[in-house]
Amino acid sequence: MKKTIVANWKMCGTPESTKLWAQEFSSKSANIPTNNKIVVCPPAGLINLLKNALTENKPDLGGQDCHAQPEGAYTGETSAELLKSLGCEYVIVGHSERRTNSNETSETVRQKASRAIKSGLIPIICIGETSKQRENGKTLEIINQQIEESLPFEANSNNFILAYEPVWAIGSGKLPTMDEIKQVHSAIINNVARRIAIDVAKVCVLYGGSVKPDNAGEILSLPEVSGVLVGGASLKAEDFVKIVMSCKY
Numbered sequence: 001m002k003k004t005i006v007a008n009w010k011m012c013g014t015p016e017s018t019k020l021w022a023q024e025f026s027s028k029s030a031n032i033p034t035n036n037k038i039v040v041c042p043p044a045g046l047i048n049l050l051k052n053a054l055t056e057n058k059p060d061l062g063g064q065d066c067h068a069q070p071e072g073a074y075t076g077e078t079s080a081e082l083l084k085s086l087g088c089e090y091v092i093v094g095h096s097e098r099r100t101n102s103n104e105t106s107e108t109v110r111q112k113a114s115r116a117i118k119s120g121l122i123p124i125i126c127i128g129e130t131s132k133q134r135e136n137g138k139t140l141e142i143i144n145q146q147i148e149e150s151l152p153f154e155a156n157s158n159n160f161i162l163a164y165e166p167v168w169a170i171g172s173g174k175l176p177t178m179d180e181i182k183q184v185h186s187a188i189i190n191n192v193a194r195r196i197a198i199d200v201a202k203v204c205v206l207y208g209g210s211v212k213p214d215n216a217g218e219i220l221s222l223p224e225v226s227g228v229l230v231g232g233a234s235l236k237a238e239d240f241v242k243i244v245m246s247c248k249y
Contacts, residue, residue, distance in 0.1 A: 001223065002037065003036045003220055003225075003228075005038050005039070005227050007038075007039065007041060008092060008208075008231050008234060009043060009064075010097070010231060010232075013235075018046045018053060019053050021050075021236075021237045022050055022055070024238060026055045027056075032241070033245075036247055037060065038244060039059055041061070041064050042061075042064075044082075047063070048087075061089065061090075062121075063080075063092065063121075064095070065078065065095070066080040066093065066121070068108065068115050070115065080112075080121050084119050090124055090161075091112075091123055092229075093109050093112040093125055094150055096126060100167075105149075106145070113160060117155075122160060124162075124206070124229065125161070127162060127188075128143070128165040128166045128209070129142040129167060140187050144187070151196070157196075157199070158202070163229045165208035165209045166209050168209075171210065175209065175210050182222055186224050189203045204227070205224070205226050206225070206227045207225050208231065210231075213242035216243040
């Protein structure tokens with residue numbers, strides 16, 4: 001089964017560190033299986049530099065966010081159209097850090113995902129519950145609500161990806177059990193397949209939240225997991241390559 005491994009650098013990196021990352025990735029990626037999809041999402045200002053610095057087994061590129069409008073008086077924002085023109089194929093929308101820190105609603109996420117699709121990008125739509133919601137047994141309720149409100153109307157079997165990121169696991173070192181991941185991913189897959197009338201095999205759901213070289217292989221072995229969204233561990237090219245290489249399924 002083809003898997004998708006996505007690196008989210010967040011607001012990290014400089015021109016110097018990006019060049020070093022590209023050199024190390026290119027030097028260590030000779031044996032990366034070609035049947036899987038690799039995507040790297042650096043800060044917007046580093047996209048072009050990274051594209052030019054990579055020499056071997058070049059991954060696809062993605063943005064970390066986009067605006068819901070194609071252009072306009074939105075100081076500091078990045079349009080999906082600009083990301084596409086820089087060579088991106090993907091864009092992350094609805095990451096929990098933006099939902100929390102920028103007060104983004106699921107409706108905002110839906111609008112961004114819609115803009116991404118119209119611009120020729122594949123949105124990676126993030127969903128996930130907080131620790132309090134999990135403790136109160138509301139994980140699936142929250143997930144289903146986010147799916148209903150975040151999925152764009154244009155969604156079909158090949159133009160979007162979902163990423164389940166339990167908020168309480170991101171950067172914490174904590175991880176759901178494999179059974180918990182299977183349960184949530186299965187619920188997401190069935191919900192989406194029913195909602196937009198596609199086969200369950202066509203629903204792509206990544207797992208994100210404290211993915212590291214020592215746990216990625218087990219997570220990626222789950223048939224319900226279509227890939228992983230990697231945060232901090234993707235900042236070191238060596239660690240990211242280890243995660244990619246752990247995908248043997």
